[in-house]
């Protein structure tokens with residue numbers, strides 16, 4: 342057992358939100374409702390890279406706001422989330438954190454006809 346586990350207990354991994362929970366928070370993606378999307382991220386973050394890969398695989402283009410290279414982007418992220426955690430997908434002004442939740446949302450967005 343590591344010293345960190347002994348001091349703080351086992352590491353809690355965040356559980357991805359259920360699709361129904363995401364839909365309640367962010368609305369069901371629909372082709373009739375085009376979304377304004379922006380991804381706050383930076384390239385050396387492995388979780389951001391997972392989201393980049395998903396975007397590429399799904400063929401979705403989203404403007405990236407690099408919080409490492411752009412102080413304004415970092416300030417915007419703090420204003421939206423109260424912190425600096427990336428990746429953060431902003432959907433019509435609503436921040437969505439957690440790469441697994443972001444990917445699940447993007448898959449659902451694609452499945453519901455995002456490509457218009």
Ligand SMILES: N[C@@H](CCC(=O)N[C@@H](CS)C(=O)NCC(=O)O)C(=O)O
Nearest residue numbers: 386387388425426427428439440441
């Ligand atoms: N569980 C999160 C982890 C995200 C994460 O740890 N991101 C790091 C960069 S790799 C970060 O933003 N750290 C700074 C912070 O949390 O303020 C996810 O899957 O998105």
